[in-house]
Amino acid sequence: MIINRFIPEIESRCISLDNERGAYLATLHLIKSGHRNIACIASSQDIEDTHQRIKGYRTALEDHGILLSKNYIEAGEPSSDGGELAMTNLLSKSLDITAVVTYNDYMAAGAIQALENNAISVPKDISVIGFDDGLIARFVHPHLTTVRYPIAMMAERAARLALLLSRGDAIEDDPIVFTPTLVQRKSVFAR
Template sequence: MATIKDVAKEAGVSVATVSRVVNKSPKASKAAIESVNAAMTKLGYRPNANARALVSKSTNTIGVVVADVSDPFFGSLIKAVDGIARANNKHLLIGNGYHDAQTEKEAIELLINNRCESLVIHSKGLSDEELVQFANEVKGLVIINRHIPEIAERCISLDNELGSLLATEYLIENGHQHIAYINSSQDIDDSHQRHFGYVTALKKHNLSINDMLFSAAEPTDEGGAVAMQTLLNKDINFTAAVCYNDYMAAGALSTLEEHNIAVPNKISLMGFDNGLIAKYLHPKLSTMDYPIQAMAEQAAELSLALAKENNTTIKGTIFKASLIKRDSVAKTN
């Protein structure tokens, strides 16, 4: 593999001149640029990214940590950040955290060690204190889908409680009084907040809270199927169910179909997220729209502005989910 010394020898210039050409220094002459570029092409030399970063003080990258890149929800998040990155001539470095504290910490530290000045972090495993510490270390760090009061101005989050409350109230408005809740079994703030929103809606409308109408499983279609089967096994009356996300709703729907229980004629279903799957289910799924694209774009723009220490009107924001009415909810008899 060719070295910078090999390039200097081939071009007939000093190592310092090669460095100036590589880092696009205005001090490099036109002749030096031509000879060095020709030598690099001939030798197949690729400048070391870390070496260039030491000169420019930046790697021109935005670091992103998500739970799992294979999840379409996080794919939408990453794509939105990438759009902002490209508009600002930046590239992405991506890490998976899997909602595990140690894995999230390692992913963040790897991005910091790779000189990412801007970081968009989706973390559910690390404590508030640990994330505040990272924020103090990296001025361009922004937290997405989580609200931490100490660094609220650097948090882009969703009001999960309100979203779940609105989903439950939509069922109540359609006459449903016996409403089940299918939750994620993950011990994260999203699942706690959405369950609390469901309970708050029932209390607000003076409906009884029955723990028998609660079921939890992994936040996947398989988990939703298992959770719905658990509810049916209890042999308790309910006419509707609010689901933690659209995938759990899809799984719940499949279980109901297996038991010849029609949706929405017998049981109405509400999802959450408004992912791509929601409008292709049969019946099409009523759900809460999670504005992840807008949230991720704002997080990326805020991260870049903070890294540059620019005055910006972009601030930490708590977004709201909006109701999407489709075909999986009907008025109860």
């Protein structure tokens, strides 16, 4: 079983999340909330999730006629420290940013800290969206709007699939791809 990766040669044993769709949903929520100058804080890790989430962000912007320079994308380690540094780097570019989509909730928490350190109000001045809906999303202030990553459901499905395989039972040939959902809390301000 492979969780959170898609490998074409063994696709029937892969359980993954539609990361592109998740980032698209997050960016679309910001667009529908009136934001046009939306930055992206990505992971600096060269992995499939990173590329898919950046693609989802860019596609949502393109689908709504929003053209932003590459300066609106900043990468960092997928941690709160990485998010804080990436947000600090975005701020130092003097861009007109009203919202930011982040790679995960920890990076969002770090971004919020960087904004607070610079006397920038979240969500009034800059809205922030995370990804994962981890426990931290409920404890940062303001409570984090995020994309839910259904990891428990994915793990349960993987366990059931592993049991089928261990018994020699037939499994479906199609890959199993979970769809993320948006969780609205308090870190997005409608303009």
